[in-house]
Amino acid sequence: MSALTFDAVRKTFGTAVALEGLSIDVEQGELISLLGPSGCGKTTALRIAAGFERADSGTVQVRGNDITKVPPHKRNMGMVFQSYSLFPNLTVEANVEYGLRTRGIPRHQRHERVAEMLALVELTTMATRYAHQLSGGQQQRVALARALAIQPEVLLLDEPLSALDAKVRTTLRDEIRRIQTSVGITTLFVTHDQEEALAISDRICVMSQGRIEQLGTPTEVYRHPTTAFVARFVGTMNELPAEVTGGNEVAVLGTRLSAPKADAFAQGTRVKLLVRPEDLTISESGLAGTVTSVTFQGASTLVGVRLDVLDRLVSVDVGQGAADHLTIGDRVGVGVNGTHAVCEAAE
């Protein structure tokens, strides 16, 4: 039995459809990210799970129990919000204690639980501080401790890292994952940051216009995107003109290569081949072009190449050291590996 289930959930705001037939099963202890651009319905889905919005149709279930009409304060779900949500009039420990008090937990148990939660988020020394005396990252850690203190059945995270600077975001992201794994809590994580989703999730649910585009592991979503939208939204994609030559084969500027799902198109159909930078290689042969940029990214280097035949810029991700000899203006060849490419009908 799934820990959390969305079953054909539909939600509209006026004439705008926010969710259309959303169905997801989240397993016990699993972290699923709802990933998509603004307005795709991911936050609406989370707010429906929390009870802040009511679905027009469909149901939300926790361990098989229908909670669609249960008010938020009776759902036993912990939530961390995008904006800082600590109660400004309360200290850190009183914030963490808040949910325990509303549940009428005895004082000594409350104090034990608060101490345990503050230790979990490594903020024991901040117990007597107020929200305005904490950094953004610390505030979100307290919010996480507060959400976990009530031992919720599901943890809901609504873009909890988006207000933080890049370095804190990465640290806290890893910390959320560590805590989630150690507590073993079922978690729904909303984000528009694909890097965040890829790093933290057991599975990613990519959404667009209220529908699920793809639900799969980070590797599946990144390496085997099922739609052009997912391919474009998750990671970077190069777009090359191609023609389906039959079966799962396409011809890209005269070079034949295999491309999964090309057989969805009739032979001779002109398509766009979406290829990741790491599936392009710098080689002696291949499509001729001129290097326009060389961007060192630490573990790899991103090389921009303007192809002669297309007058188009493509990005090539090469391994550490492999681009050391390249400079802007060099003539190079670009090889294409179509194994993970996605075909999209040309306009």
Add this chain to the structure above:
Amino acid sequence: MSTWRARLGRLFPTLVLIASALFFLLPVLSSARFALQKVPMVLLNWSNVFDGWSLRTLSQPFKEDNFWPTLSLSLKLAGGTVALTLGLLVPTALFVHLRLPKARAFVEFLTVLPYVVPPIALVAGVAAFFRPNARWYLNSEYALVPLYVVMALPFTYRSIDAGIKAIDVRTLVDASRSLGAGWVTTFRRALFPNLMSSLVSSSFLTATVVLGEFTMANTLAKRTFPTFLYEYYGLKAQSGTALALMTLIGTTALLGIFTLFTRRRGARVPTRF
């Protein structure tokens, strides 16, 4: 030339401040001289600024039979108006912020309407409507409370609205509800302490309006403090001015105390919860 201009630019705010202070203080000082100096008014001039000062006139109003009853009624009216104002406006403002954000502009427009309708027109309309239909209401000494709520609306709603805007009320409500608190607990533990300063300001503004309102009370023949002040001034101008002066100083002192209170604690009032 530019140095001269820069110096003038720096001095200008100070000059404006001094001019404003004189504009407000000179009439008060003149009233104080009239009320507290034992010098006939026609003889008051710069040469006798420091002559004949006495606090005797300050104590006289307290001996009047009508002073305490009228002050008591005005304080009761102020308390009732504050209670009704907060009872009506806090839920309304929260509802508008949480559920009807698009209606905010309309509600703000409604709250400024009392600026447009003169008090005399309002009270005349109310009297004309209730006299034949519910005379008991007009006869009640608390008949003024709803009218004062309307009169104070432009000040009080803005104060409460500003307090709500300052605390991201939606997130606090959602956070509290997700932690298992119902609406009452959410208001008591999460919202009320954080809205305290704006509620105090709003209450103070309401009380100030009530303690200074004359037109409506006089038209409905209610014996409130401002009507007593008016009548008393007609009988004993010097003591009446002294009383008005005391009222002004008292109100200003209260305003100062509340300003200090709210500035020191800001929108965040630490509580034990």
